[in-house]
Amino acid sequence: MVGSDIGIDLGTASILVYIKGKGVVLKEPSVVAFDRDTNKIKAIGEEARLMLGRTPGNIVAVRPLRQGVISDYTVTEKMIKHFIQKALGKKSFRKPLVSVCVPSGVTEVEKKAVEDATFAAGARDVKIIEEPIAAAIGAGIDISKPCGNMIVDIGGGTSDIAVISLGGSVVSTSIKIAGDDFDEAIVRYMRKKHNLLIGERTAEDIKIKIGTCYPLPQPETIEVRGRNLVTGLPRTITVSSEETEEALREATLQIVEAVHSVLEKTPPELAADVADRGIVLTGGGSLLRGLEELIEEKTGINTMTAEQPMTCVAIGTGKYVEFLAGKRDEEF
Template sequence: MLLSTDIGIDLGTASILVYIKGKGVVLKEPSVVAFDRDTNQIKAIGEEARLMIGRTPGNIVAVRPLRQGVISDYTVTEKMLKYFIRKALGKKTLRKPRISVCIPSGATEVEKKAVEDATYQAGAREVSIIEEPVAAAIGSGIDISKACGNMIVDIGGGTADIAVISLGGTVVSTSVKVAGDDFDEAIVRFMRKKHNLLIGERTAEEIKIQIGCAYKRPELVAMDVRGRNLVTGLPKTITITSDETLEALREPAMQIVDAVHNVLERTPPELAADVYDRGIVMTGGGSLLSGLDALIEEKTGINTVIAEEPLTAVAIGTGKFIEFMHGQRDVE
């Protein structure tokens, strides 16, 4: 039996990651819940439920209880958290765990409270709420306790958080509701407009991962896409190229670049000089979009790199945040 555990949860719009002190990231599953409308019973949670999106009969719905990094369905989120915490811990613990959860930097007090309450309901003894960019910085291995500026661009599924961090806190930040999901939606719209082809969000995500780009690729890549032809109403397969995805993704990618620009404009000069020297660090699944780092670098003139483990950086940082906080308390 374990006495007590420190857990870090990256509560993302697209996926939930659980970090346990001493073990690392023990669980990564999509934040999707499938439940039966008639009986209100949960049918599946996580990966199993994700496979049901767009493929369920009328009485079963697969939902994402978090929209743009914010809880949109409270009871479902609570049940999902409970399930993931139990699954991550495995065995029974004597004391309830201490849990730190991260949320987008632009979240309101009400939204923070909702996350906190849901985590307590899911069985936490103590809850700390952290802002996503701070967690991302810790998880990327940046020492945030020093008095120098670090810029983090964390692009998740629902929000992109951009912040300049110094002395363990956020100096300037912004959170824009443009991220991975919006890239998918942009691809769906483009396919409909240009090719009269209707595709689902999972197909759009595959296109984004395989050939999507925000900056012209050195060599052209193509893939076959299946969907429904809107003119004939019949299934159809067409081939699209990476240059077409560049056109489709131009708008959401530029919105993120503008947000980075906006944060740089508001950064105090001393910290701006630090950022120029140290570069911009990108984390989150959205940062893996091909050429997005090159686009930011071209538009800002600042060296931009992707963190070593962009997908798990926030979860690792959330877990280590408890240690960071206790370290600060020890100093005091």
């Protein structure tokens, strides 16, 4: 049966499923809503995301993956099962071969947890890949050549930075500063500067619409609704893109510093390749405006974002299975 090889990008913010020959067939937020009283799952994915911060007492909407690591095992297992079934349809009799990607800094125990959850969700075999390698394959870089490529993959919970050569990462680091932290920084800033309490989803909206980490030629504004902490009543204020730059400064500079530290540890030959070929940004967090300019200004290296940064890792995870299959064919 064709198409039973699956690649899963198990992200903190969203889960993408890639099927061999079909491409990315599913992209849903990694949120699960379940009823506390009966312990039954109410909704998974987009449906559950809409419930975040809006649920009554007995229903909880949670993200079972925090910073790229499984924080709630049983819920994650059910979620993976749901997505595998949804992607393959009910017709598949043969269990799929699943490759899953994890952040580059995870421990053996955390890797094992992902592997066990995927087996329990009905996989025939599980391959674990490191995120930067999957991102590089998905961005269309030929990783098997002996030359250095630098990938900065900014997801929801973690940012992975690696220099890749000959199919493996030479120097890599994973920091727990990413898209979610951008949202939190905006929430904190609004509370401190405007005495306004806003939710995660509103913060994300601000980030997507006017968020920037480098001064824009033309400042933009957006109306934000939240709760005034002084009066306790709902209130609307106008926020400018300049303010988001101030709010996000600390988080984005930590990413730039991580890029810097990886470059410091890179062997000179590969560093020369990176200076020549540039830095490639992938992941949803790389869509934040001004990141390219910021990294370029601080490192002096040409920086570009991959064509479809959101789906790079998922495509790479799926292609990795084909990459391995190619190797298997050569062996026999």
